[in-house]
Amino acid sequence: MPKEEFKSGFVAIIGKPNVGKSTILNFLLKEKIAIVSPKPETTRDNVQGIITTEKFQIVFVDTPGIHQPHLPLGKQIVKKARSSLSGADLLLVVMEATSGICEEDKRLLDLVRNTEIKSILLINKVDAVKKSRLLPIIEDLSVNYTFLDIIPISALSGDNMDIVKDKVLENLSAGEKYYPDGQVTDKDIKFRISETIREKVLFLTRQEVPHSIAVLIEEMAQRQDKDIMNIRACIYVERDSQKAIIIGKKGSMIKEIGSTARPEIEALVGKKVFLALWVKVLKNWRKDPRALDMLGF
Ligand SMILES: Nc1nc2c(ncn2[C@@H]2O[C@H](COP(=O)(O)OP(=O)(O)O)[C@@H](O)[C@H]2O)c(=O)[nH]1
Ligand SMILES: [Mg+2]
Structure with a gap:
């Protein structure tokens, strides 16, 4: 049997502030890599979380929310978010079930539509809504946008998070190891x-x-x-x-x-x-x- 090729890739987690990007990253890494806050826009800097096994290396990139710049700091945040898209092999686009799809989400959806990068849509916080509210949201998005998959999840309870990891792995290509074994983040x-x-x-x-x-x-x-x-x-x-x-x-x-x-x-x-x-x-x-x-x- 031919030896399986080593797979790797950069997976950018994008979404408006507060949808749970950092919580998702921490759950996937089983370690606190990025801070979580009930206040929007607490992550100012991209933070990478790295999972390495004998067969693959996934580098998740937690990005600050994409929003209207009104301060120099805001401008820098948007610039960083866009730049993280350009290096990504796969996108995890995060929305939240609790607020439905809002203007900011739509702006993000347009940005995603205009990239060539494969994307998976995660609808987070399903623990906090009734199923009946979830279905129309998913239907609307699956009709109007082309995602590899739309996965309802809860990063708090862990619902469907194993599916997220499997789907990411499925869509990784053969590639090199970017970080040494054991390194869990790019941050010092x-x-x-x-x-x-x-x-x-x-x-x-x-x-x-x-x-x-x-x-x-x-x-x-x-x-x-x-x-x-x-x-x-x-x-x-x-x-x-x-x-x-x-x-x-x-x-x-x-x-x-x-x-x-x-x-x-x-x-x-x-x-x-x-x-x-x-x-x-x-x-x-x-x-x-x-x-x-x-x-x-
Ligand atoms: N109910 C619920 N709350 C969540 C979930 N995931 C994240 N949160 C909460 O949403 C808030 C923002 O989360 P955070 O990860 O900082 O969002 P980010 O700004 O997108 O990185 C925090 O108060 C989290 O505890 C979830 O699956 N369910
Ligand atoms: Mg965050």
Whole structure:
């Protein structure tokens, strides 16, 4: 029997903010690779999640939502999303059953229609709607667009997620190994730590602090006396009022951010962590090219 060829490919996960792209990536990877947030547009940077076996390597690319740019940061996000399409061998286009198909989805569908790249449509969050609402949505999309498949899924409960992986594999071609065995993401440890902190800030402060925060890891150092990693991170905000919210009454909020982020960071670095968090105001950093550069955008 002829030896099976090694398969590989880049699979871009695209969709408007909040449809569950990062949750899908994390489920497929069985590990927290990208942060998840109930607020839209928390992923600013493409994040790759890599699955490697003896037979294949799939590189999933989690992309920020495609939307109308109105800020320099927004512009950069759209540019990055488009650029991730150009390198993709396959697209996972994500919509959510809960909101139905809206204007933003249609814009995305047009973008997909105009590419040559094979695409699979995922209708996520089916756990949150009745089946009777789902069927007309699927029917409409299967009549008007050409997808390899339309799969209703729940990235929260895992419904149909094994089918997603099978379908992706089915549509991969023979190819090289892009990353060494064992590497699960293209992002380094500092990025993953800063994202973990950002996730906790977004989650814990809810509506009060919009996406105008950035986290910079200023120091990571192994302690000499004990097997503990000292990590100092700074949370940048745009206004004094946001700084006050993040610090909280007598420091209660920043303390909670630290205590929820620390266990996840310890899992990432594989040892105990001493986490020192600071908050600084950097006025209008999202519009300031030098600040964007410093914060790694
Ligand atoms: N009910 C439900 N919620 C989901 C599902 N997948 C994701 N979510 C939630 O949707 C929100 C946005 O998810 P996220 O992965 O950050 O979306 P992204 O912006 O597309 O990356 C989060 O609050 C998730 O917990 C799902 O299958 N069912
Ligand atoms: Mg995301």
